[in-house]
Amino acid sequence: MKAHGHKDLRMLAGRRDQWVEAGGEWTTEVPQPEESRYPLPAADEDIFASRQAVEAAIGEHRQVSLDVRSEAEYTGGRFWPSGAAEDVGRPGHIPGAVNVPIDSLRRENGDPKSAEELWQILENAGVTKEAAVITYCTIGNRASEAWHALKYDLDYPDARVYYGSWVDWGKRSDTPVEQ
Numbered sequence: 001m002k003a004h005g006h007k008d009l010r011m012l013a014g015r016r017d018q019w020v021e022a023g024g025e026w027t028t029e030v031p032q033p034e035e036s037r038y039p040l041p042a043a044d045e046d047i048f049a050s051r052q053a054v055e056a057a058i059g060e061h062r063q064v065s066l067d068v069r070s071e072a073e074y075t076g077g078r079f080w081p082s083g084a085a086e087d088v089g090r091p092g093h094i095p096g097a098v099n100v101p102i103d104s105l106r107r108e109n110g111d112p113k114s115a116e117e118l119w120q121i122l123e124n125a126g127v128t129k130e131a132a133v134i135t136y137c138t139i140g141n142r143a144s145e146a147w148h149a150l151k152y153d154l155d156y157p158d159a160r161v162y163y164g165s166w167v168d169w170g171k172r173s174d175t176p177v178e179q
Contacts, residue, residue, distance in 0.1 A: 003047040004040055004042075005044070047147075047161060049161065049163075051172075053162075054169070057134055058176070059095075062130070064134070065162075066127055066146060067137070068100060069093075069137050073091075074097075075093075076093075078091070089171040091170070091179065092177040092179040093178055093179075094175075096178075102145060105118055105121065105149060118153060119154055129156050129157060131158075132160075133159045134160050135147045135150070136166060138167055143162065
């Protein structure tokens with residue numbers, strides 16, 4: 001949403017069941033929006049990283065590919081978080097990528113950790129503000145969450161999302177993979 005110019009965005013921080021625990025309500029009613037025209041602006045290239053940008057970042061000391069998948073996905077034990085590993089792509093990670101699983105950026109109850117905690121975790125992994133950071137996961141959801149934390153909670157000056165993520169990289173035969 002941010003990449004396409006939306007200014008007023010809100011994100012539910014934490015688990016969905018916390019919404020109900022906090023007094024929020026769910027509905028099964030389907031809203032009937034009024035018909036309108038909305039020209040979708042081009043994506044903001046400062047938010048997304050292409051596969052070519054990720055390839056160019058390999059081996060560059062001022063760039064970090066941040067893999068926020070689970071350790072099992074990173075090491076090649078799984079391709080998808082669900083455990084699928086057969087006929088869905090190559091297991092492993094982008095060469096030189098740093099693994100900081102998204103769950104390590106959340107509290108046990110699913111809430112995001114404080115900025116101080118996030119900063120410490122990322123600094124300990126070598127993901128500093130001095131580097132250009134490209135986040136990725138399997139399909140881009142967890143990578144987007146990590147990007148949001150980098151950009152808005154920690155003020156990293158150069159953070160982007162490889163939205164194609166591992167489903168794009170791991171299914172190709174011409175991209176390098178480490179295990």
